[in-house]
Each structure stands twice: as C-alpha cells, then as structure tokens.
Amino acid sequence: MNKNKLFRNLFIILVYIFLFLPIIILILYSFNDSKMNIIFTHFTLRWYQELIHNQELLNAFSNTLIIAITSTAISTVIGTISAVGLFKYKFPGKNLINGLIYIPIVIPEIVLGISLLSVYTLSKLELGIGTILLSHIAFSIPYVITSVRSTLNPMTSQIEEAAYDLGASKLKTFWYVTLPMIFPGVVSGAALAFTLSLDDVVISYFTAGPGSNTLPLKIYSMIKTGITPDVNALSSIILLITIVVLTVATIYQTKTIQKREMAK
Amino acid sequence: MKKNKLFQYFLLFPVIIYSFLLILIPLIYVLFLSFCKNDSYGGMIYEFTLSNYLTIFDFTYMMILLKSALIALIATLICAFISYPFSIFLMDKSERTRSFLIKLVMIPFLTNSLIRTYGWIVLLRKNGVINSALIGTGIISKPLSLMYNNLGIIIGMVYTLLPFMILPIYSAVSKMDYSLVEAAKDLGASKWKVFKEVILPSTISGLFNGSLMVFIPAIGYFFISDILGGGKVMIIGNLIKNQFLTARNWPFGSAISIFLILITFLLVKLYKKIGGKMDDLGGF
Numbered sequence: 284m285n286k287n288k289l290f291r292n293l294f295i296i297l298v299y300i301f302l303f304l305p306i307i308i309l310i311l312y313s314f315n316d317s318k319m320n321i322i323f324t325h326f327t328l329r330w331y332q333e334l335i336h337n338q339e340l341l342n343a344f345s346n347t348l349i350i351a352i353t354s355t356a357i358s359t360v361i362g363t364i365s366a367v368g369l370f371k372y373k374f375p376g377k378n379l380i381n382g383l384i385y386i387p388i389v390i391p392e393i394v395l396g397i398s399l400l401s402v403y404t405l406s407k408l409e410l411g412i413g414t415i416l417l418s419h420i421a422f423s424i425p426y427v428i429t430s431v432r433s434t435l436n437p438m439t440s441q442i443e444e445a446a447y448d449l450g451a452s453k454l455k456t457f458w459y460v461t462l463p464m465i466f467p468g469v470v471s472g473a474a475l476a477f478t479l480s481l482d483d484v485v486i487s488y489f490t491a492g493p494g495s496n497t498l499p500l501k502i503y504s505m506i507k508t509g510i511t512p513d514v515n516a517l518s519s520i521i522l523l524i525t526i527v528v529l530t531v532a533t534i535y536q537t538k539t540i541q542k543r544e545m546a547k
Numbered sequence: 548m549k550k551n552k553l554f555q556y557f558l559l560f561p562v563i564i565y566s567f568l569l570i571l572i573p574l575i576y577v578l579f580l581s582f583c584k585n586d587s588y589g590g591m592i593y594e595f596t597l598s599n600y601l602t603i604f605d606f607t608y609m610m611i612l613l614k615s616a617l618i619a620l621i622a623t624l625i626c627a628f629i630s631y632p633f634s635i636f637l638m639d640k641s642e643r644t645r646s647f648l649i650k651l652v653m654i655p656f657l658t659n660s661l662i663r664t665y666g667w668i669v670l671l672r673k674n675g676v677i678n679s680a681l682i683g684t685g686i687i688s689k690p691l692s693l694m695y696n697n698l699g700i701i702i703g704m705v706y707t708l709l710p711f712m713i714l715p716i717y718s719a720v721s722k723m724d725y726s727l728v729e730a731a732k733d734l735g736a737s738k739w740k741v742f743k744e745v746i747l748p749s750t751i752s753g754l755f756n757g758s759l760m761v762f763i764p765a766i767g768y769f770f771i772s773d774i775l776g777g778g779k780v781m782i783i784g785n786l787i788k789n790q791f792l793t794a795r796n797w798p799f800g801s802a803i804s805i806f807l808i809l810i811t812f813l814l815v816k817l818y819k820k821i822g823g824k825m826d827d828l829g830g831f
Contacts (some may be wrong), residue, residue: 291636302655305666361561368558383566391767393784394804398573421569429826453554484661499661518662525657
C-alpha cells in the first residue's frame with residue numbers, strides 16, 4: 284500500500300520536473316558567469332547589468348509589452364460586451380456568429396496567421412506593430428467571450444430584470460449590476476488574453492513587418508546565431524512579472540468567490 | 548423601446564464586425580486564393596484551377612503530411628499516457644492541494660514558448676545538460692543524439708502541449724463519480740480493467756478535448772521543428788510557412804491551409820458527436 288503511494292507521488296513529481304526543467308535551467312544560467320551555457324562557473328549579476336544596456340532587446344520587450352497590454356484591454360472590452368450580447372439577444376445569423384468565434388480557438392494558429400497576412404496584404408495595410416496588435420486582438424476575443432460566458436446564467440438575467448423593474452436604465456444595469464456579477468470571468472479572460480499575447484510566436488511571425496520586432500521574433504532570429512545570456516535574464520524577469528500578475532488575479536478571484544459564498 | 552434597440556446594437560455590433568472582418572473574410576479569401584494560379588514571380592493570377600489541391604497529393608508532400616500527422620499523433624499519445632495517471636494520482640490529494648498543483652501546471656506557460664523551447668536546446672544538445680550529466684556519471688560514454696531529429700521535435704511538442712491535455716483530462720477525472728471506481732475495485736476488477744471499463748468511458752470527452760488541443764497545434768508549430776529538428780525535419784507548419792514566406796506560392800500554401808481546416812472541422816465534429824462542449828475547448 285505504502286509502496287503504491289510512493290510510486291504515485293514519484294510520478295507526479297517527475298511530471299513537474301519535466302514541466303519546470305527548461306525554465307529552471309534558464310533562470311539558473313541567467314546567473315552563470317560563463318557565456319557558454321554549459322557549465323555553471325560562478326554566480327554573477329553581469330547579464331542583468333548588460334541587459335540594461337541592450338537597447339535593441341529592451342525595445343523588442345517594450346513592443347511586446349505594449350502589444351500585450353493594448354490587445355488585452357481592447358479584446359477584454361469587446362469580448363465582455365459580446366458575451367453579454369450573445370447571451371441576451373436572439374437575432375438572425377446568431378448561430379453563424381457563434382460558430383465563427385470558435386474558429387480562432389480550434390484552427391491551427393498558422394492558418395489564422397496566413398489568413399490575416401493575406402487580407403492585410405489585400406487591403407494594403409502596412410505590416411508592423413499595428414497589424415500584430417490587430418491580430419492579437421483577433422485571437423484573444425474568443426477566449427474572453429468563452430471565459431465571460433461561463434459566468435452568465437439564468438440567475439444573472441433574473442437579477443438584471445429586477446434592476447429594470449426598479450427603474451434602472453439598460454446602461455446603468457449593465458454597469459452596476461451585470462458587470463460586477465460577471466467580473467471574475469472578465470478578469471480570467473483578461474489574464475488569458477494577456478498570457479496568450481505574450482506567448483504568441485506563430486501569428487506575430489506572419490503579421491510582423493520587416494522592421495517591427497517583438498521579443499519572440501527577436502529571440503527566434505537569435506536562436507540561429509546563438510542566444511546571449513542577457514536574454515535568459517530578461518526571460519527570468521518576465522516570468523517573475525507574469526507569476527505576480529497571475530497570483531494577484533487568482534487571489535482576487537478566490538476572494539470574490541468567497542464573498543459570494545458568504546452572501547449566500 | 549427605441550432606446551432598448553440602441554443598447555442591443557451596442558452589445559452586438561462589435562462582435563458582428565469582428566467575426567466578419569477578422570475571421571470570415573480572411574478565411575474566405577484564403578479559400579479563394581487556393582483556387583488561383585501562381586505566377587513564377589510570387590504573384591497570383593486570378594484564374595480558376597484545382598492544381599494546388601492536386602499538388603498536395605504529390606509523393607513529396609504526401610510524405611510530409613504523413614510524417615507530420617505521425618509526429619503529432621505520437622505527441623498526443625504520449626501526452627495522454629502522462630495525463631491520465633497524473634490526474635488519477637492527483638485525486639489522492641486534498642482539494643486545496645489539488646487546485647494548487649493544477650495551477651502549478653500552468654506556470655511554465657507564462658514564459659514565451661520560444662524561450663522554453665530554447666531551454667530544451669540547452670538541455671538536449673550534444674554538450675548539453677542531460678548528455679553531460681549522463682557522461683559525468685558514467686552511464687554512457689558517447690553523447691546521445693537527443694535533438695536535431697524526430698525525437699527532439701516530439702520532446703518539444705509534448706513539452707509545449709502537455710498542459711492542454713492535462714487540464715481537460717484532470718477536469719473530467721475530478722468530475723467523475725468515484726463510487727463507480729470503488730465498486731469496480733470491490734468486485735475484483737484489475738487496475739487496467741477499472742481504467743478501461745469505468746474511467747475511460749466517463750472521461751472520454753475530456754480525452755478527446757485534450758487530443759484536439761494537442762494534435763492540431765502539433766501539426767502547425769513550425770518553430771519547434773525548426774529549432775529542435777534543426778531544419779532537417781519538415782512538418783506541415785514548415786511547409787505552409789515556406790510557401791508564404793520563401794517560395795512565395797500563396798495559392799499552394801492556401802490549399803494546404805484549407806486542407807488543415809477541413810481536418811480540424813472533421814475532428815471538432817467528432818468531438819461534438821461524443822458529447823463534447825465547444826466552450827470547454829482551449830479553456831484553462
């Protein structure tokens with residue numbers, strides 16, 4: 284019996300080792316004195332100092348961050364409005380729209396990438412940060428919609444009805460009644476959009492212009508010539524930031540859920 | 548009443564514009580391109596042809612398609628073989644620990660997938676961490692070829708896509724009626740039999756969901772085969788990328804893309820047929 288339990292725990296631990304190994308290696312080597320990522324020689328903060336002076340890398344990072352923040356903001360607003368609209372109203376062609384919004388989730392990213400590239404070229408849009416941003420909004424909206432939709436139910440509609448009956452306007456009801464109810468879904472949708480945008484390689488690869496560099500594109504071009512340790516340093520910093528963002532989002536969500544349970 | 552209509556438009560207008568402009572029209576345009584001719588200068592001639600689709604069935608391209616599907620299938624199977632025991636073993640833990648451990652699965656996702664794939668180069672290459680460790684401890688005398696081949700690609704795919712399998716399978720396993728498992732055990736069923744007769748049937752839509760979310764991206768992730776396959780192994784993703792960016796044969800690239808979309812739709816239909824819900828796909 285005990286042996287069985289040991290085996291089970293060992294298996295779980297091995298899966299986590301597999302998942303975390305490359306990240307731990309990267310963080311470790313960001314403190315490594317040797318430039319060749321092979322043997323760990325001495326602890327150093329040199330790469331973090333060098334990172335501050337690597338303007339090109341920092342520019343790519345700030346582009347990535349600007350795109351992630353802007354696309355998250357826009358797709359969260361559009362996704363939230365859309366989820367509520369699609370839940371509330373019946374209209375001709377609703378099934379079509381409902382089907383279309385799943386497409387970016389299920390089709391291979393590369394297909395979405397080339398189809399966006401094709402229409403950008405067709406409509407003579409200049410490829411660059413703008414087209415990357417538009418593409419990130421395009422693939423994030425469906426995730427926000429499904430995330431917000433999971434918080435909508437007949438109960439939320441009844442509470443809205445009550446607000447109308449008491450004389451609140453539609454807009455007021457949306458802002459003061461609906462939005463607070465679906466807020467956990469909005470937050471997790473936004474968190475999802477943000478990480479998807481930071482993580483994206485494929486769609487940015489196709490919709491970026493020649494001069495526009497985001498961090499993933501920069502790293503992709505560097506892999507062939509060799510990655511410098513300051514990239515490891517930057518990656519470690521990004522990881523830290525995203526873990527903080529996710530933790531805050533999770534804590535916020537559990538608090539909201541707890542509050543709701545208490546209210547019941 | 549009129550005001551109500553206005554509010555309705557406000558809620559629905561963005562999603563209608565969005566789904567037409569950024570989903571439907573691009574896909575229709577790609578469908579249109581796939582029936583066009585290509586001139587040798589990378590431009591399109593707007594004349595109807597089926598030759599792009601016929602080219603897919605050339606031996607060279609067929610081999611890439613098959614190889615790509617095989618790599619994706621192996622990656623999917625490995626992910627499933629890891630995710631099932633992982634999820635079932637996790638059920639021993641308290642609910643609090645479980646929810647923490649599942650969140651932990653998502654943490655590696657928060658770094659860019661390229662950076663993580665690069666991490667695997669450091670681990671897998673000839674003078675990398677794994678080979679150095681194995682040689683240092685005397686287990687092997689010559690370094691193993693762990694990357695720049697199919698093995699490297701499969702490791703990269705499994706690594707990048709594993710959480711997409713773990714999350715739906717875990718979610719299905721945790722919602723399962725556990726008394727059935729207990730009953731089967733009490734009646735003397737072997738472990739394998741319990742899995743095959745009880746666990747698998749009641750979690751099949753989770754398994755299918757995960758397989759969909761692993762198999763489909765695995766066909767297209769060209770950067771993994773570029774980096775860990777060393778550019779020697781081509782998968783469908785590389786083929787499409789080359790047609791659009793280097794060979795500049797957009798009509799042929801479009802035809803392969805449409806082919807991929809058809810496969811995807813077929814798999815999604817199957818998923819819905821066994822009772823899978825669309826909103827569960829790609830959910831975290």
